[in-house]
Amino acid sequence: MHINIFVVIIILTVFYMATVKRITSLINGFLVQSLFISLYVFSEGVLTKNMELYSVAFILFLLKVIVIPLTLRQLVKNIKADENAGLLISPVISLIFAAILAGFSYEFADKIMPLQGKHLIGAFSISLFITLVGMFLMIFRKKAISQIIGLLVMENGLFLLAAEAAGGLPFFIEITIFFDILVSVMILGVFVYRINSLFTHIDTNKLTRLKG
C-alpha cells in the first residue's frame, strides 16, 4: 500500500473530527473523509486495473458522501437539536487521546505483523487508528447523532483496512455491507426521532433510568 496524499488527508479529517464542537461540522468532517476514501479506492482501482474497485468506489461515494450526510442533516433539522455535539472532555484532551491512540495502533501493528514486511504495517495501523478513534468519539460524546457518526467512522476504518490489506472483500459482500450500513443508519434515525419525542432531548448521557 503506498502512503499517498489521500491517506494523509483521511488522517487529518480524523483529527479534525476528534476536536470539533458542532454536529454539522462533524457531519462535514465525515463527508470529507468518505470522499477521500472513495478517491483512494478509485486510485487503487486505476493502479491495479481492477474493474470491481471502480464500482465499489462509486457506490461508496454515492452512499457515504451524498445519501447518509443528507439524511443526518435532515435529522438535525427535524429534531431542531442545538448545534453542540455534547463533548464530555475538552477538545485539547481529546486531541491528546487521539495522538495516544495513533501511537498505540502503530506500536501494536508492528508487534503483530513483523514478518509481512514494512508496507502492510502502515495500512493496518491506520485502519486500527481510525476504528479506535471512531469508538473514542462514541464514548466521549453525549449527543445521539455524534454516536451514530462515531459508528460510521469505525466502519470507514474497516473499509479502509479491507481496501488496502485484502484488496477489498469479495464484491458481493462489499455491496451488501454498504446497504446494511444504510439500513442501520435509517433505524438509528428512527430511534433518534422516538427519543426526541419521548425525552424531548437526545442526550444519551441522561438516559440512565435502567440501572443495577
Add this chain to the structure above:
Amino acid sequence: MEIFLILGITAFLAIISFFIKNYKTLSLVNVLGHLAVLSIVAKLTADIYGNGASISMFNFFYADPLSIFFMLIIGIINTASIIYSVSYISNDLKENVISSAKANLYYVLFNALALATFLVVVVDNLGMLWIAIELTTLISALLVGFYNKKNSIEAAWKYIIICSVGITIALFGTILFYYAATLTGATSINWTNFIAIATKLDPQILKVAFLFIFVGYGTKAGIVPLHTWLPDAHSQAPTPISMLLSGVLLKTAIYAIIRFAIITNKSVGIQYSSNLFLLFGLLSLGIAAGFILVQKDIKRLLAYSSIEHIGIILIGLGFSGIGIYGALLHTVNHAITKSFMFLGAGNIVKKYKTGNMNIIRGVINLLPFTGTLFILGAFALGGTPPFSIFLSEFTILMAGFQNKSYLTCGLFLFFIAIIFGAIIHHFSKIIFGKEPADSKFRGDEPRLLTVKPEINPEHPNRGEDFFSAGSVSLMFLFIFLIAFGIIVPGFASKILLLTAEVIKQ
C-alpha cells in the same frame, strides 16, 4: 433443498402477515407456518444425522451437524414463542395497549427475525454470517423498542448502539481472517475453504483476528465486560421477544464464535481459545452471581442468569474433550429452561402488572398452574438433579476434573452455589407467602380457548386459565425440561456426539 423451504416459508410468513387484518387467522397462519418449519427442520436433522454428511449448495448455503443442531434449537424456541405470543398479543389487543396495525407489525418483525436467525446458521460465507447477525440485531432492536415507552426505547437504543459497536469489531476480525487467507492465495471467504487451508494460515494474524472476533461476537453473546445491554433489552422487551433474545440470539453469537474457534484451533492450537473461553466464562459466572444476588426485577434476574449460563457454556467449551459435549447439551437445556422461565415471568408480570419482586407475593395462590411450574423451573435453573441443567453442568464438571483444573472447578461450583441460593431466595419469596391483600388483579392471564375459572373462596383473585396458549407452550417446554433430566435419550446423544466431533475437528 429443505433449507430453501425453511427460508422460503419464513419469508412468506413475514410478508403475508402484513396483509391479514383478522387477528385470529393471522395468529393461526403464523402458528401453522412455524410448526411446518419445525417439522422440516426435524426431517432435516433426521437425514443429516442419519448419514452424518453435510449439504452445501452453490457455495452459499452450508449445513453441517453443528448448524443443524442450532437450527433445531431455533426451531423449537420459535415455535414455543409464536404460540405464546398468540395469547400475549391478543391480551394486549384486548387491553388496547397496542393497535391492530402494530400487531401485524409485530408478526412481520417476528418472522423477519426468525428468517435472519435461520440465515445465520445456514450461510457458509463468513461475510454473509456477519451481515445476517447485523440484521438480527437491527430487527430485534425494533422489537425491543416495540412498546413506545421511555424504558423500552432507552433499552433499544443501548442495545442497538452497543451491539453495532461489537459487530463492527467482529467485522474487523473477519477482514483480518480474510487477509490471512489472501496471503495464502485463496480468494473465497467461505468457511469450508478456511477449514481446508487452516493449517497454512499465519498463526500470529489469526491470534489477533480471533481476539477481535471473540470481543465482537462476545458483545452479542453477552459475555461479561460486554454484557451491559443484555439486562435492559431482556427486561424491557415483550416476553416472547425476550424469550427469543435469551434462547436464540445469544446462541447464534456463540455459534459464530465456535465457527471461528474451529479455524483458530486448527492453526494456533486448542490452548489459545480455551484459555480465552475459561477466563471470560468464569468472569461472566462471577459477575452474574453478584448481580443476581441483589436483583429486584424478575426479568432482569432472568437476564443475568442468561449471562451466567453463557459463562457456563464458555467454560464447557474451554475444558474441551467431554466438556464440548456438556457445553452443547447446556446450550439446549439453557435455551429451553430460560424460555420456560421467561414465559412464567411473563404471566406473573402480566398478572401483577409489575416486575418488582418486593410487591409480587403468593404467586402459587393467584396463578396455581404457572406458580408450580415456575418454582420447579427455578430449581431447574439452579441446577438441581431431576432437571436437565444439572446433567450438563455435571458433564462440564466431569471434563474439568478430568484435566485436573481444580481451581476453575472450585470457583465454578462456588459461583453456582451462590446463584442457586440467590435464585431460590428470590423466587421462593415471590411464589409462596400471602398474596397482596389489595390484589385487585382480577384480570385473567392471556388465553386462546378460555375455560371459566371457578371462584375459589380462599383466593378470590385466582384468575388462571388452564388451556390458554401461554400454558400450552409452558407445558410444551416443561416436557423437554424433564425429558433430558436424568439420561440423555439415544438420538439426542447421537446428535450431540456428532456436533462435538465437528468442533473437535
Add this chain to the structure above:
Amino acid sequence: MKSVIIIVQVLSIILVAPLISGIIRKIKDNLRMRKGASIFQPYYNFLKLLSKDEVISENSSWIFKITPFIVLAAAITATCLIPLFGTGFSLNNMGDIFTLIFILALGRFCLSLAGLDTASTFSGMGSSREMFISSLVEPVALLALFVVALNSESTSLSLIAGVFNFKLSSLVAVIALFMVTISETSRIPIDNHETHLELTMIHEAMLLEYSGRSLAMLELATHIKQMIFFSLIAIILFPLIILPSFGLYQILFTIAFFLLKILIIGTLIALVEISIAKMRLFRVVDFLGFAFVLSLTALIIQTWGM
C-alpha cells in the same frame, strides 16, 4: 447358694441404711455440743410415717403416685450391683458401674417429674435445681469411676472390688467421688437435707408434697442411695477380704468390717458438713468444676501409669 447370699446382702444394706444416717446426725449434733436424737431416730420416723394418712394434691397425675415405688426400686436394684461380702457376690451379669450411674439417673428423673407434677413452686424449683446439679455431677462421677476401672482393667464392680491395686490415680479419683457423694446425698455444701427453708433445700423440696407411706418409701430410698455411694467409696478404698469359707461367724465378721468402713466415711461426711457453710447455687458450678478437674488429673496421672 449365691443368690441367697445376694438377697441377704441386699436386705442387710436396706436394714443398715437408716442406721448410718442416724449415726451421722448423732455425730454432727455431738460436734455441735448438742445431745441430738438417738441413732435409731430414722427407724422411728419410718414406722411413724407408715401409720399416717396420706394427702395427695388435686393437681397431680398418676406419676405422683407411681414415683415412690420407682425411686425405691431403682435404689434397691442399684444395691444388687454392689458386692459387699465378697467379690463374687453381686449380680454382676446385670450391669457395671455405667449401669449403676444410669439406674440412679432413672430414680432422679422420676423424682423430679413428681416434683413438677404438683404445680407447687417449691418442688418445681427443687426439681430444676436437682436436675441442674445432677447433670453437672454425672460427668465427674463417670470420669472418676472410669479412672478406677482403668486401674482394675474392667468396669464390672466385682472386679473393681476384688483387685487390690491401689494407685495414686485411684486416690485422686476417690476424692472426686467423695465430692460427688456430697452432692448426690444432698449434704451441706451443696444442699441442706435437714431444713425446709425454700432457698436451701433441693432434694427435700421434691419430697415436700409427699406424706404418709410414700414419704416413708422415699426417705428409705434416700438412705439406701447414701449407702450405695458410701459402699462404692468403701470398695475402692478398702479391699474386700476373700472369705475362706462360709459360716455364720464369717458373715457376721464381714458385716462388722463393712460397717466399720461405712462409719469411717460417715464421720468424714459429718466433719465436712460441720466445717463448711452452704454454698450459693451458682458457686456449686465452680465446686463441681473443681471436682471435674480433679477427676481429669486422676485420668492424666493414670495415663502416666501411677
Add this chain to the structure above:
Amino acid sequence: MSALCFASFFPCDPLSLFFVFVILIISFPSLVFSIGYLKNEYSSRKIALSWILSLGFIFSMLGVVTTNNGFFFLIMWELMSLISYFLVVFDSKKSKSIQAGTIYIIMTHIGTTFITAAILMLFNYSKSFDFIAMKNAVELIPSGTKNLIFLFLLIGFGTKAGIVPLHIWLPYAHPQAPSHISSIMSGVMIKTAIYGLLRFVFIILGIHNLWWGVLVVILAAISCLVGVIYALIEHDMKKLLAYHSVENIGIILLGIGASMIFLKMDIPSLAILSLIAGLYHLINHAIFKGLLFLCAGSIYKATESLDIEKLGGLIKKMPYTAACFLIGSMAISALPPLNGFVSEWLTLQALFLGALNSSGFFRIFLGIAAASLALTGGLAAACFVKAFGITFLSLSRSKKAEEAVEVPFSMKFSMVFLSLLAVLFGLLAVPIVKYLSHLSQYITNIHLNTSFALNNFTLITQSKNPIYLSTPLILILFLLIIATAYFIIRRALPFQKVLINKTWDCGYYNLTPRCEPRFPNRGEYTATGFSKPFRLAFSFFLLPQTKTEKIKDSFYHTTSFKHEISTTPFFNKYIYSPILYLIMKTAKVTRKLQSGSINVYIAYIFATILLLIIFMEKF
C-alpha cells in the same frame, strides 16, 4: 459417556438392607399418623398433594440407600432434598416457613456440591461411577487427594447430618414441616447422611489417616454439647427436638469416629464394637425421635401451639400422648430398661475399652469423649424433664391447653406402635447386637470370631475379663421389687386413708386462682424458670441478654413492665452472618458496574479490546 446412562439398584447389600429397614420402620407409623393429623387441617387437594410428596420423599430416600451408581446417588440425594424442601414450605402462609425452607435448601445444596466434587474426584481415577469400580481404583489416588476427598465427604454429609458448624438449618427446617414429615426427616433423613459416610468413607475410600477418626470424634463431641445446651434453653417443642437430633447425631458419630480410630490403630474387635454402638444408636434415635415428633404433632393438633410456656396439664386430657411422650423422653435420656440406654452403654464401653487398650494422649482423649457423653446424657435428662414436666404435668397455662382433647385413633396407634418398638429394642439387645456385628464386619470387612452377645439375654464385651449387661434382668428385678413394695405398703399393712386436697402454697392468697381469669396462674414453675440455672451456668457460650421495658404514666407509677430474655445464636452471629454480609457487600459493589450510562458501557468494550491486545501473549 456410557458411564452416565447406566444405573442400577441392588438392595442385597447388607448396609442398604439395614437402612431400608430403618426408613420403612419410621415411615410406616408417620404415614399412618398423617391420616389423622391432616384430616380437617387442609383442603382435600392439599392433602392429596401432601401424600404424593411424602411418598415421593420416602421413595427418594430408598433410592439413595439402594443405588450402586455414584451419579444416580447424587440425583436421588438432591431429589430427596428437593421434595423435603417442598414439604417444609408446605403450609406456605407463615413467612417463617419460607425462610426456613430457603436456608434448608441452600445449605443442603452447598453440601451436595461438596459431595459432587468428591464423587467426581473418585470418578477421575475409576473412570466409572460404579461403587465397586471406585473401590478398586482407590489405590491409584495419591494420599493428598484422599485427604481432600475425605474432607469434602465429611463436609457434604455433615451438612445433611447436622454436625455442629453446619447444623443451623436443622432447627429452622424440621419444626416448619408438618409433624409426620419432621418425624421422618429427623428420624431418617439425617441418617441417610450417615449412610453416605459409611458407604463412601468406610467401604469405598477406606480409612487412611488417624486424624480422620480424631476429627470426627471431636466434631461429634462438640455437636453433642452444643445440641443439648441449645435444646435446654429452647421453649418451642419441635425446635427443642430438632436440637436434640443434632445432639444424637453427635452420639452416633462418636461411635463411628471411635471405630475409625480403632480401625487405623488396627484393634479389630473394638472397631466392630464401636461401629455396633453407633449403628444401634442410629436405629434407636430414629425410633424415639420419630416418636417424640409424632407426640409433638399430636400436641399441636390438640392445642394449636407448640410453645411449652403456653401448655401444661395435658396429661389429664391426653393420657396416651403423655404416656408415649414419657417413654420417648426416658429413652432419649438413656434410662435403663429402654433402648437409648443400651446404645449409650455400648458407646461408653467402646470408649472405655479403647482407652484401656491405648495409652498416653489417646487414653485422655477417649476419657474426655466419655465425659462429654456423660454430660450430654445428664443435660438431655434435665431437658426432657423440663419438656415433659412443663408441657404435661401441673396446671394448664392457656385456654387452648385447657380444652385440649385426645387425638384420633390413627395418631394414637402410630405413637403406641413406636413406643412399643422403643421398649422392644431396649430388651431385645442380644439378637440386634448379633445382627449388627455381622453388618459392621461387612462394612469394615474384618472377620472376627468372638461375638458380642451371649445366648441368655446378656451382652458381653472383651473376652479377657468380661463385662455383662442384661436389660431384661434389670427390668425383671425392677418389677419384682415394685411388686413386693406395693404388696407390703398397700396390702399387707393396715389400710390408711388417702385424701385429695390443695397443693401447699404456704397459705398465700389465691396463688393458683380458682375463678376467672384462670390463666396464667402464678403457682407452678415455667420452662424459663426451669432452664434459668443452665442459662447462667453456660452463659459463656449462650451470651444471654435481657431487655427490660417500663411503661410509666407518671414518674412513680409504672403501668406495665416487660422483661425479655434472649440468647445470642452463636453460630449465626459469628460465622454465618459475617460471610453473608461479605457476599452481599461484594454483590452491591458489582452492581455499580451497570451504572446506566451508555458511554461507560462502550468504554467497557474499548477497555476489553485494548487489554486483550496488550496481554495477547499471555494466552
